[in-house]
Amino acid sequence: MTADALKTEALFAAEVPPTPAPVRPGAPSVLRRARDAVVPATRTFIARLDETSAAIASYHLGWTDTAGVPTRGDGGKAVRPALATLSAQAAGAPARTGVPGAVAVELVHNFSLVHDDVMDGDTERRHRPTVWAVWGTTSAILTGDALLALAQEVLLDSASPHRAAAARLLAEATRHLVRGQVQDVAFEQRCDVTLEECLEMVSGKTGALLSASAAIGAVLAGAPRDVVGALSTFGAQLGIAFQLVDDLLGIWGDPAVTGKPVFSDLRSRKKTLPLTYALTHGGPAGRELARWLAGSDMPGEADLRRVAELVEAAGGRDWAAAEAQRRIAAATDALAGVPMRAGPREDLIAIAHFIVAREA
Numbered sequence: 001m002t003a004d005a006l007k008t009e010a011l012f013a014a015e016v017p018p019t020p021a022p023v024r025p026g027a028p029s030v031l032r033r034a035r036d037a038v039v040p041a042t043r044t045f046i047a048r049l050d051e052t053s054a055a056i057a058s059y060h061l062g063w064t065d066t067a068g069v070p071t072r073g074d075g076g077k078a079v080r081p082a083l084a085t086l087s088a089q090a091a092g093a094p095a096r097t098g099v100p101g102a103v104a105v106e107l108v109h110n111f112s113l114v115h116d117d118v119m120d121g122d123t124e125r126r127h128r129p130t131v132w133a134v135w136g137t138t139s140a141i142l143t144g145d146a147l148l149a150l151a152q153e154v155l156l157d158s159a160s161p162h163r164a165a166a167a168r169l170l171a172e173a174t175r176h177l178v179r180g181q182v183q184d185v186a187f188e189q190r191c192d193v194t195l196e197e198c199l200e201m202v203s204g205k206t207g208a209l210l211s212a213s214a215a216i217g218a219v220l221a222g223a224p225r226d227v228v229g230a231l232s233t234f235g236a237q238l239g240i241a242f243q244l245v246d247d248l249l250g251i252w253g254d255p256a257v258t259g260k261p262v263f264s265d266l267r268s269r270k271k272t273l274p275l276t277y278a279l280t281h282g283g284p285a286g287r288e289l290a291r292w293l294a295g296s297d298m299p300g301e302a303d304l305r306r307v308a309e310l311v312e313a314a315g316g317r318d319w320a321a322a323e324a325q326r327r328i329a330a331a332t333d334a335l336a337g338v339p340m341r342a343g344p345r346e347d348l349i350a351i352a353h354f355i356v357a358r359e360a
Contacts, residue, residue: 079351111148247320278315
């Protein structure tokens with residue numbers, strides 16, 4: 001093991017901080033605990049990058065401003081790190097066993113966000129300018145690539161005898177994530193996307209990494225195959241629910257909370273799940289939506305409000321909300337059929353319910 005690996009292994013061996021008094025029951029305190037455990041290890045790995053990439057990554061992660069001055073910004077919800085540490089606990093291991101997996105999945109997640117902002121042309125994320133909007137597309141692509149490579153380094157520096165299996169799991173999840181992104185881009189050129197195709201795209205773009213996050217701690221702990229499988233299924237279903245809620249927020253979310261412009265997904269004519277459902281199941285409203293979608297004019301605010309009304313009238317909003325709840329029920333059911341510690345199971349379920357109730 002290298003000197004760098006020995007240093008980070010000592011960091012991984014540190015106890016995960018205890019949960020502080022929760023702001024609300026369940027998930028928020030679990031997420032805070034995971035963030036507190038993962039950020040120090042993530043900082044250690046980010047420091048391995050070249051100076052420019054490390055500075056840009058630190059800004060993207062909410063640690064600094066564009067000038068490199070430390071901030072107290074929000075680095076995200078830490079859902080994936082929480083799943084990784086809880087999956088280790090669910091398998092009977094200490095939470096710290098899952099920390100390398102937690103750091104790795106968060107790095108892959110942020111690689112995808114940096115690249116996604118470039119592809120979508122988004123200039124704001126979490127109420128701040130996106131990386132490409134500040135440093136340009138070339139720097140954004142290179143920083144994302146650095147985060148992706150670093151994720152594998154994290155896992156291979158772990159002392160777990162199962163680190164190669166964890167690295168393979170994450171590599172496969174990343175491949176499926178890219179597949180989902182490829183489908184998402186391809187859908188922009190089509191007006192005939194089916195709901196089944198859209199769900200398959202989401203299973204890769206969002207579901208694959210959440211599935212890996214929910215299983216990787218158990219893999220590092222050497223858990224039995226059925227436990228790993230149940231956690232993977234839990235994460236996959238959670239991922240689809242997560243995207244359904246994201247899509248709802250992309251149309252009806254409060255920009256002051258989401259950090260994105262109002263009607264952001266409609267403005268780009270994105271084939272989200274509520275929109276796709278409305279197009280394929282919405283009768284007259286769906287047909288009017290299809291005519292709008294086939295157009296190329298730049299929509300104004302009044303046009304976007306009308307489109308949002310059509311999606312809702314065609315049942316897209318109600319279906320997406322109900323489907324998110326159904327996916328959470330399927331995720332919960334997946335955990336019921338295998339032996340698992342009760343505390344971590346309850347925390348996983350609390351995160352699931354938090355996902356569908358969130359506003360950002």
